[in-house]
Amino acid sequence: MYIIEVVVPIRFKNNFYYLYNIKNSIPKIGVRVKVPFRKHFLIGIILNYWSRKKYNSFFIKKYNLRDVSTLIDNDSLYGINLWNLMKWYSCYAKLDFRKIVLDILPSHFIKDVFIKNKKYFYWNITDAGKKYLYLKNKFGKNQLYALSILTQQSIYYKELKYFKIKNSVLLSLAMKGLCKLDHCKNNQHRHVHIVLKNFKYLGKKCLKFITMLLRQQDYSKPFYFTNINILQKLDFYTFLFCHYFNNGLTILLLVPSIETSFVYNLISLFRKNYNINIELYDNKISIQKKISVWNYSNSLGPKIIIATKIGIFLPLRSLGLIIIYQDYSMLNNPLQNKFIFNEVQVALQRSKQEKIPLIFTSSSLSLFCKKKILDRSYKQIKFNYLLENNYNKQNKINIQNNIFDFTYGRSIGIYSINLIKKINYHINNKSSVLLILEEKNNFFKVLKCNNCLQFFRCIYCNQYYKFHNYYNELMCCYCLKTIHVPEYCNYCGFFSYSTSFFDMRIAKEYMNEVFPHVPIVELSNKTTFTKMKYFFNSDYYLHFNTSTIILSYANYANKYFIKDVSLIAFLSIDKYLYANNFRSLEQFGKLYQSILFSLGHNNLNLEVIVQSSKTNSLLFALLEKGYDFFLKLLLNFRKKYKLPPFTYHIVLWFHSSIFQTITLFITYFNDYFYNNLIVLLPQLIIIGPDPIKKLKYKNTYYSKILFSYTSLQRLHFVLNILYKKIQSKKIFEKIIFLYDMHHSDN
Template sequence: MSAPATSGLIRVVLPIPLRQEFDYLSELPLPAIGCRVMVSFGNSSQVALVVGHPEQASVAVHKLKPIQTVLDPRPVLTAQDMGLLDWAVQYYLHAAGEVYFQALPTLLRKGEAADYKTISYWHNCAPGASGQALSPQAHKQRQALELLAQSPLTPGELEVRGITAGVLKGLADKGLAEKREQLPAPADWRRDYAVNEDDKPRLNTEQALAVSCIHQASGFSPFLLEGVTGSGKTEVYLQAMEPVLRQGRQVLVLVPEIGLTPQTIARFQHRFKVPIVTLHSGLSERERLDAWLACRDGSAAVVIGTRSALLTPFAELGLILIDEEHDASFKQQDGFRYHARDLAMLRARRLAIPIVLGSATPAFESLHNAHSGKYRHLLLRQRPGAATIAQHLLLDSKHVQLHAGLSPQLIQLMEGELSQGNQVMLFLNRRGYAPALLCHDCGWLADCERCDAHYTWHRGKARLHCHHCDHQRPVPRQCPRCGGRQLLGTGLGTEQVELALAALFPQYNTVRIDRDNTRRKGSFQQHLAGIREGRYQILLGTQMLAKGHHFPDVTLVALLDVDAALFASDFRATERFAQLYIQVAGRAGRASKPGRVVLQSHHPDHALLQDLANQGYDHFARTALKERQQAGLPPFSYQALFRVQAPQSEPCQYFLQALVEQLKPLLPAELLCAGPFSAQMEKKAGQFRHQLLLQADNRRQLAIAARQALALIDTIPQARKVRWSLDIDPTELW
């Protein structure tokens, strides 16, 4: 009679780019699917995630290693979470381990326990003897004991009441108080749920209709909430959340930028008496794990986060809101290249819950789905209260003497608004002093050695900085080619405009907001606070300043230099420019003051500018979608992009050419295989970059072709000499 089996097989994934799973031996009972285990892999130990219990191993059993440790008594990812991630693996054709581990905070990837960190609490050891054994002069110790007699308190809670660590140590030495470590008690927000009714404004007809439609939705219900900037989309979100929270269910709010999170949190906290947590890259590893646990355990009612928050487990998710759903940051551009908007739609479908996509400038994919009836289209065309739609002006920059990018007519308009106590916002999506440095004597240009790009001149720091690879060097004292000393900046950057504004308007304060002067933690929020408090009259910035901010005193917005966007080669460039234009324009006239939007261009008669200024985004989008349909471009077709890079150009070309030669005979005639072709900036960060595009009229056909290509790559010897990646539904070409 054979002895009972004491071990079995488990299948795991590891956070590595290999597209395969691995089998190990484990003692019985087997760790559940979704648990983490520690395994020996190569010459090291790694955290792995259990994804299956196979009956038969993929290799001979005697070759299998036993797992080292089971890290979790219960799964860190539920079957529902695993199902969503498995779908993502199959759709995006990415390595399973990297996909699954994307859903785990860094500390869990490192093998830390999936538990809250213990918190120190001070306790009163002798409540009945609070005043005894203390001298009459020990006022602080007596105060501390009285506070602790009511309830245990953390050192931080005691410190804000004036109780220092020295006072507490004195009590501990006398045996009257002691510090104990304990886990935080989970918040029971459902029992104490409340809404601040005084904070709720009266909805206009369009807002009320949108809220009513969302409230009446049952099961999976996708909505596209398209509203002009300042039309009150956030208020629709808030009132759509009410019945969900009242039922004790959680709400996920996705936002594109970390910088938008604080003001969103403040608005939501003022409305709802519930725990609100954030998930974004600005958190520490411990803060992120605690927030992740609060989502999973249900002690967080509202979760506000950027792209990766979508992959977080929830106890009972009841509604997903995506603000600025068109924003490019919702698409991950490296590693696991998923689109948060698309995965959120799938998650809502699997949970049978409503999802609301909000934007003043919806992505063409979302508009196409709304026009075809897949999404319910909700429109907000009015601005609440006395706010009006801004007036648009196109200024011709030709034959005009510009002062650091500012035309005389624009300067005059600025003077008029500033003299009336209003604020002015200038937009220039190019930081630094000048985008290039040249020698006036011989024409030499300061080019980055690692990229096909010029260095940007940062005059304040006396540095040349490549914004593509982040390489920096000091500004040379003379031309390295001819020795000349007349080194001049060419082009326009925010730093240059800031200096010009100080000379033109010395009586007014200017604040510059770009990535260079908001690096210090909290500086961005300080700048925004200064704007709202009226400490700055002129606001100058890049795209950071254009998104989602409410500045009621801004009555004039000017876009200084946008001509390059009118002639870009990427077919999505006009869509991105139109979205940026409308978003920037939306900062003007958001309160009771009328606003104006000024766009300076050497091509004011360009059809795109005329369409946006006179007809608005909706007309532009419908026209552009018809052009996309005629050209067979997304969203009327589907794309997959192979990207390849190497220190030399030839291996990339050889690899892609070999792939094309083997792949093309397998493809149907109607499937487009374009390339190989080099990137627009062929060399970046020392790597030469090439690409191959597949395009099909249906997703299934594209998926088959992409899988065939992946199978062929393993047979191509040149694959070992390059780094390659596959991007399903790419939003940009190299």
């Protein structure tokens, strides 16, 4: 008999203890059990266990320990490696270990819901079939072909098309008792030896260098591959996948988003050429799919899994390689996620624990990674140096950059007259045009009536007025005439109005007026792969028969492979130049570089146009001298003013459903905690607390405090003291604290 410690999915902060009286079984850590809780039954996970001999019967009667109802799992859901990784991260990020254990699992694992296991069918040969195989006269050609394959390996039901075997042929053999149909719970792919094919975009010199890297036994430093094209990246990933899959190891690829052309191209490539299914894992997929991928990753055998950042916490057995696909992505509010974690730091720790290589691939380096390369903590490998000279000369992209100023000359909405001339020139040459728009363009606002929902237009040219909030004026960008904001609407006479951004609908309307016969395609959060399937070819490239105008938001421009694009135009970058955030220019540099590498494969002559009302020396350096020179200038600027990556930022987020508790913590922090922390570290910079805000669609209030210091270890030491002092106060029990430990990496 044992006493077990169980975590249950309820709001109580303490764990619960039960008696384990199941015959012929020893409790295991990470196993689900059904336990009584008040008048109901809940599903919990075992965190620890002790023998009952250590405790008296008085102890059991005093705390009224109840028996476990049923044991659900025989083996742990997590595994030893993942359990140790979660323990490390809970200590490192000051997170509750119980919260990580419950939040990582798919939600139906800890709910009292019946999970229907999907059955996977496969054909097997019987002993009678092996005997009658030599009697060739009794069988037809198709039956002999099916039996000869079944002697070598079993065939899954979905693999019949790949082997070109009809189901009716196997049914006729099953009637004679020569083969049978079996089923299994997990989709366990058998070990297939992949025959490596020619890699068009790598070359012999590159393949030799990669194989030499993989043979090394020292994986203390991760490898960082830069200056890599999308087509080179596809060949590079397929080579790595095949190499580790043949050795019976699992490969994990972390990507910013699953719904991209790059991911779907990889999946289709492995299905067609090698008949291997690649599993996808993300928070957006269905719960049944999450459960099947979780069970599949916990099974034996080689696997290929593509996932977003949450996939780093999958219970992968025999993990051989972790690849991180780093690309431009906008920052999100961390309170929208279950808990805050940095996938790069967790991947580094997992590679050290399991002694496996970690590979980064990126077309646009971040400043944090650039400094790590300069400090020699990352090994940088420039991909263009590994390729042959002939290939580099043939695929060199010629880029022509231009900057158009808004303040001079006329414009139609957000489009300057010079830009419209350029679009017309490229459309006449039968090529596509990509126009990148910001989701919330604060520098071009329009006025709208609240009654009839009509926008205010110019009397002379019927263009939208640009609204200036400071002067309370409306300006026509085409006529260059300004008027005061009218007291009532010209259409319905209503007196109330509101402002709205220059969004995708207005941008599309302007383009339809200027180019009525040219098709316009929209790339935004509304567009999905099902809507765009008519434009995809076999390799998941967006291919248009005629010259088209593609309007896209910044987040969705590099998600797709687009063919025949000769002009890229950033319609307004004032958001990056006027922003209070010091990382804004770095974000634009990443966006610019990632789009060039995603679209540079299809056309060797690209023209890039940037529209702005203000010029900048760093912007000129990016467009004229390249991204590497731009990063060097930014590093010198950050070093001068002691900004990340030369200092470290840690953000403390705190939220609660009660407004008064947060205000009480803010006053307590300003009066007591602030002075004590500065005494410990005199050079510590504390910014905040920020004004209290409310989350959308949730009754939770939140705020944040930023801590900055030159040494990360000293900053961790100070925050440990703060964490212990907060826990000692019972007033702050209803506040949830989250530490963003690597805020400077993003």
